[in-house]
Amino acid sequence: MRSDVLNLAAQRNMFLSPEALEIVLSDPEPRMFINNILSAISKNTMFIGKDDVLGFLSGNTEKELRTVAPKNKRQPDISIIPGTDVTGESMCEGKVDDFSKYFMNRYNALRDILKRKTGAPVPIERVRSMDREVHIIGMVSETSVTKNGHRMLRLEDDSGSCKAIILKDSPHINDIIVNDEVIGLTGSPTRDGMMLVASEIIRPGVPSERWEPSDSVASVAFLSDIHVGSHTFLETRWKSMAKWLRENAKSMDLDYLILPGDVVDGIGIFPGQQEELSIDDIYKQYNRLAEYLKEIPDHIKIVLQPGNHDAVRPAEPQPALSEIFTKMFDSNVMMTANPVQLNIEGRTILTYHGRSIDDWVASVQRLTYEDPVAVMKEMLDRRHLAPMYGLKTALAPEKKDYLVIDKRPDIFVTGHVHGAATEEYRGIRLIAASTWQDQTEFQKMHNFNPQPGVMPIVHLGTGKTTMKGF
Numbered sequence: 001m002r003s004d005v006l007n008l009a010a011q012r013n014m015f016l017s018p019e020a021l022e023i024v025l026s027d028p029e030p031r032m033f034i035n036n037i038l039s040a041i042s043k044n045t046m047f048i049g050k051d052d053v054l055g056f057l058s059g060n061t062e063k064e065l066r067t068v069a070p071k072n073k074r075q076p077d078i079s080i081i082p083g084t085d086v087t088g089e090s091m092c093e094g095k096v097d098d099f100s101k102y103f104m105n106r107y108n109a110l111r112d113i114l115k116r117k118t119g120a121p122v123p124i125e126r127v128r129s130m131d132r133e134v135h136i137i138g139m140v141s142e143t144s145v146t147k148n149g150h151r152m153l154r155l156e157d158d159s160g161s162c163k164a165i166i167l168k169d170s171p172h173i174n175d176i177i178v179n180d181e182v183i184g185l186t187g188s189p190t191r192d193g194m195m196l197v198a199s200e201i202i203r204p205g206v207p208s209e210r211w212e213p214s215d216s217v218a219s220v221a222f223l224s225d226i227h228v229g230s231h232t233f234l235e236t237r238w239k240s241m242a243k244w245l246r247e248n249a250k251s252m253d254l255d256y257l258i259l260p261g262d263v264v265d266g267i268g269i270f271p272g273q274q275e276e277l278s279i280d281d282i283y284k285q286y287n288r289l290a291e292y293l294k295e296i297p298d299h300i301k302i303v304l305q306p307g308n309h310d311a312v313r314p315a316e317p318q319p320a321l322s323e324i325f326t327k328m329f330d331s332n333v334m335m336t337a338n339p340v341q342l343n344i345e346g347r348t349i350l351t352y353h354g355r356s357i358d359d360w361v362a363s364v365q366r367l368t369y370e371d372p373v374a375v376m377k378e379m380l381d382r383r384h385l386a387p388m389y390g391l392k393t394a395l396a397p398e399k400k401d402y403l404v405i406d407k408r409p410d411i412f413v414t415g416h417v418h419g420a421a422t423e424e425y426r427g428i429r430l431i432a433a434s435t436w437q438d439q440t441e442f443q444k445m446h447n448f449n450p451q452p453g454v455m456p457i458v459h460l461g462t463g464k465t466t467m468k469g470f
Contacts, residue, residue: 002247005034009048012038018298019050076255076301077345078334081407083400084341086317092397102397103139103180104158106384109404110182111137111157113204113383118184125160128193135186136162136196143177153177153198155185163195172201176364176378181387204383206408208426211463216345220256221457221468224353224415224433227309228292229285230265231278232438237453241470242295249297254457257300260415260433261307261338261353263289269309276441282311283325290328298332305338307353307416312338315396316355316386316403339385339403345460347410354414356386356393363388369448372432373423376414380405380425411458418443418450422465429465431456 005024008031009016016024027033037056041048092098114137115121121137122130138155145151151166151173164185166172177183184202189195223241227233245254264285265277279285293302305320306312312319320326320335329335336342339352360375361367367375379385385403386393395403413431420434434454443450453470 005030008034009038013046014038014041015047017047017049020048020053023050023053078256078301078303079343080336081341081343081348083406084339084402085320085337086398086402087319087335087337089398090319090396091399094397098397098399101399102395102401105399106401106404107139107157107182109401109406110204110383114182114184114202117205118202121157121184123159124155124157124162127162127189127196130189130193133186133188133199134196135184137182137184138162139182140177140179143179149173151177153185155183164198165195166198166201170198172198175201176366177201178360178363178382178388180389181382181384203381206380206383206405206426206428209408211410211427211429213463214346214461216347216461217253218255218345218461219253219457219459220258220344220349220411221254221455222258222260222413222431222433223436223455224260224413225262225307225418225435225437226259226289226292227262227265227435227437228289229277229279229282230437230440231276232440233265233278234436234438234452237470238292238436239295241453241455242292244468244470245300246295246297249300255300256303256344257296258303258342258349258351258413258433259305260351260413261305262309262415263304263307264310265437266309266311270442286311286321286325287328290330290333293333294330298330300332302333303336303342303351304329304333305336305340305351305353307338308355313396315394317396317398318353337402341407341409347460348407349411349413350405350409351413352385354416356388357414357417359386359388359391359393362391369417370419371421372414372417372419373421373425373430376412376430376432377425380412380428410463413456418448418452420451420454420456420467422456422467429458429463431458431465 024030024034040056118135122134124136138157140153141156142154149168153164154161155164164187185198186200187196187198267282306318318338320337326335342349357372357375361369383405389395409428411429413433415433418435419432421432423430433456435450435452439450455468457466457468
């Protein structure tokens with residue numbers, strides 16, 4: 001119908017503004033409506049605007065005037081879940097005391113989640129005096145493997161620390177256990193009380209819940225790792241995607257678009273980067289991105305969060321882009337921190353750029369860049385996005401650990417690794433959100449092939465996920 005209306009106008013060498021077109025399409029009979037307008041407007045007119053259409057309507061009946069309300073026009077229903085965005089809340093100074101408070105906040109938050117599953121734990125300082133099986137909750141400070149193939153752990157809580165051993169014939173011997181995660185452990189003290197022999201490992205985890213259909217007709221799409229400013233930015237594919245959105249987004253109620261970081265390539269992110277840049281000015285990179293986003297239909301609410309290539313602090317959680325950049329963007333672009341949780345039409349969406357995937361892959365042999373969804377499952381099992389401290393992912397010691405997954409999400413999305421994948425895990429839609437950058441020199445060196453130009457789309461009512469390629 002849209003193309004029919006535009007063609008009828010073009011046949012008379014006339015063109016409609018977007019606002020005028022929206023009003024025409026809201027009429028029950030758009031073809032008849034546009035023909036009447038074209039007949040009434042002066043032949044010397046080339047551009048038909050909103051005022052021209054309303055001027056034509058002013059001579060019609062009250063019944064006809066009531067049809068001016070745009071069809072399917074809805075206010076976006078999107079908000080940041082309180083307490084999940086660090087923007088404007090950062091208070092840390094990087095002192096030793098800040099780190100102590102940071103890790104205590106993490107421990108307490110995850111202990112509370114574990115207690116709902118296991119009940120109250122025994123303080124670790126009392127373990128040596130116990131002569132029965134006990135349950136503790138601790139943060140892992142050390143892991144190792146003995147020469148006999150057993151696993152040794154050191155766990156800490158706010159009362160003290162203790163060693164625990166997972167025997168090589170235990171069903172938990174091959175569990176992935178990483179430093180600084182918080183676990184529950186059930187075990188029996190050895191005769192000398194120097195360690196616990198573990199019989200069960202419990203993680204915070206996420207409950208398995210069925211996706212309950214809702215009456216929402218809207219969909220949300222994801223575009224990560226755009227890397228505007230890189231000479232490997234795939235402009236042709238981007239324009240193809242934007243054109244597809246202009247032609248299809250409104251009819252399919254695609255009303256929300258999330259950009260999970262690395263929206264520009266940045267400056268000085270890695271040695272020799274200047275050789276790979278087509279735009280070597282950070283302000284011009286964001287300005288160009290703002291222009292590209294104007295190609296997206298105005299009715300779509302866009303959420304933009306930073307990644308490790310963006311102009312914010314590298315330590316996570318990362319605040320939203322500063323006003324010096326955000327003023328370049330239209331009002332339909334919403335700036336958030338990384339990570340953040342959003343409520344969109346009743347669904348909880350956890351969106352995280354995913355820098356810590358580097359640490360997971362480096363620390364756990366069975367995890368790979370080719371399967372980012374497997375890493376996301378490990379994050380959900382621990383209810384933490386980046387538990388390991390001191391590796392590639394810098395962590396800012398805020399008073400609150402914003403990387404704890406307090407609330408179970410309905411959708412969990414990451415970017416960073418330039419892969420495209422989707423899977424359902426315990427009723428949660430997991431999304432690896434692709435990239436709009438071709439293979440880089442660094443990726444060629446490591447024989448890594450990205451999966452660019454894919455836009456994942458999730459229907460908020462049914463949960464159906466589509467991977468739209470361009």
